[in-house]
Amino acid sequence: MxxxxxxxxxxxxxxxxxxxxxxxxxxxxxxxxxxxxxxxxxxxxxxxxxxxxxxxxxKDLINRTPTLKVIQDSGSAVVLDADNGLGICTAPRAMKLCIERAKEHGIASVATRNTNHFGIAGYYALMATEENMIGLVAANTTPFMAPFGGSERLLGTNPIAIGVPGEQFPIVLDMATSIVAVGKLQIAIRKQERIPLGWLLDKEGKPTDNPKALWEGGSLLPMAGPKGYGLAVMVDLLAALLAGAAVGRDIGDLMIDDRPERIGHFMLAMDVGRFQDVERFKEAVDAYIAMIKRSRPAEGVNEIFLPGEIEILKAKERKEKxxxxxxxxxxxxxxxxxxxxxxxxxxxxxxxxx
Missing domain, CATH: 1.10.1530.10 (Malate/L-lactate/L-sulpholactate dehydrogenase, four-helix barrel)
Structure with missing residues (x-):
């Protein structure tokens, strides 16, 4: 390394x-x-x-200089067209707008169409927690996953992130709705490693430990079977259909480089102060964290972690080392x-x- x-x-x-x-x-x-x-x-x-x-x-499949266009604006709900811009550049602007509107209305949402891959969903949820807000973010993605019980790739890994502010640290759930993100397979390929059985099916629909099988017509499995499948469907409905973005076969394949993705992002921000005193809420979150961490661990477990806590510790370590x-x-x-x-x-x- x-x-x-x-x-x-x-x-x-x-x-x-x-x-x-x-x-x-x-x-x-x-x-x-x-x-x-x-x-x-x-x-x-x-x-x-x-x-x-x-x-x-x-290949000019992404617009380098996009202009975010407001398609519909009702104050607390906004629909944007990202003009095929690079997601890691346009999505922060969309979340910033969402937070600004939440400060005004208490709760606000921004749905974005005609956009591209935006990195980790947790980044945008954390933007909300930094403003004493609860953030929910979802995005539909290139279809790499078949519906539960199916064999045709129609659903993406469709990530979801939810961030809740706390005094000690924010609790952040950031997860793919597939059993594993595509990036984990790419890491395995770079390291020349096999993957666990149960992550991936080959093009014949059989379990495989070869990460390259995804690019040979294989498909990822949903996390928790029908539950992950159901969450992936809901992300498509929120991030794509509600925003007017591409879905299923209409999405430009992120790996093949044949056409723009045209996916959608959905962002929601809730101002904690509109529900109760912010400091009181953060104290309650910290008490909740303490309740979890002081609970009896299972055999062989040294410490129980909250969602996002390991990433916070990792960031501290990497900043230092x-x-x-x-x-x-x-x-x-x-x-x-x-x-x-x-x-x-x-x-x-x-x-x-x-």
């Missing part, structure tokens, strides 16, 4: 996004989203995602930098991040 400081990794992400033609302000926002993922230990959605964005931007990068990811970033003219053919990755 190559270990990179938080500052150097963010700077590299910023430089690469700028070199890809993303305006400076948007590149700065996008770099923050990617860095947050790597800090929290969600390595599949951090700077490793630049490989995917690089390919799609080079640096962020580990897989050598394959580092090499990919170096190749992008060379192609984009910000590194000579003789540079090493270590030279690139100096």
């Amino acid at each position: 190559i270990v990179v400081s938080e500052e150097k990794l963010r700077n590299l992400a910023f430089r690469l996004l700028c070199a890809l033609g993303i305006p400076t302000e948007d590149a700065s926002v996008g770099a923050d989203v990617l860095l947050a993922s790597d800090l929290r230990g969600v390595d599949s959605h951090g700077v490793a995602r630049l490989q995917l964005y690089y390919r799609r931007l080079r 640096g962020i580990p990068l897989n050598p394959v990811v580092a090499q990919n970033l170096l190749e992008f930098a060379r192609t984009l003219g910000i590194a000579s053919g003789f540079d090493t990755f270590e030279d690139l991040i100096k």
Whole structure:
């Protein structure tokens, strides 16, 4: 592993996004989203995602300079068209608008159509918690999952995140509705590892431990069987149909690079202060955290964690010790930098991040 400081990794992400033609302000926002993922230990959605964005931007499948258009505005509910912009740059603006409207109305929602992959959903839920709000975020994605009982890929991993502010730390649920995110398979491929049986079916519908099977016509399984399937359906209804975004076969495949994704994002913010005193609520959240953590652990378990707590601890560790990068990811970033003219053919990755 190559270990990179938080500052150097963010700077590299910023430089690469700028070199890809993303305006400076948007590149700065996008770099923050990617860095947050790597800090929290969600390595599949951090700077490793630049490989995917690089390919799609080079093929002009993403609009580098989008104009967010208001399609409908009723005050507490807004529909936006992201103009096929890069999701990690447009989604923070949508969530910022959602929070602003929630400050005005108490509760607000923003649905976005014609957009693209936005990184980790938890980033946007945390934006709400930082403003003493509860945030709920969902996005539909490229179909990699068959309906429960089916064999045809029609549903995405369709992530959901919910963030609740606390005094000690925010509680943040950030999960794919598939049993595992696509990025976990990509990590396994980079590490040349097999995956557990039960994650993936091959193109014949049989369980496989080969992560490459997904790109050979296989399909992910929903988490918790029919429950995960049901959640994935609800994300499609909220993030896609409500926003007027693409769904199912109409989504541009994120990996094939054939056409724009045109997916949807759904964001909801609730001002805690409209329900009760914020400090009293945070104290109640902390008491709830204490109740869970002081409860008797199961055999073989040393500590019980709240949703998002492990990521908070990981971020603290990586801020202090640096962020580990897989050598394959580092090499990919170096190749992008060379192609984009910000590194000579003789540079090493270590030279690139100096």
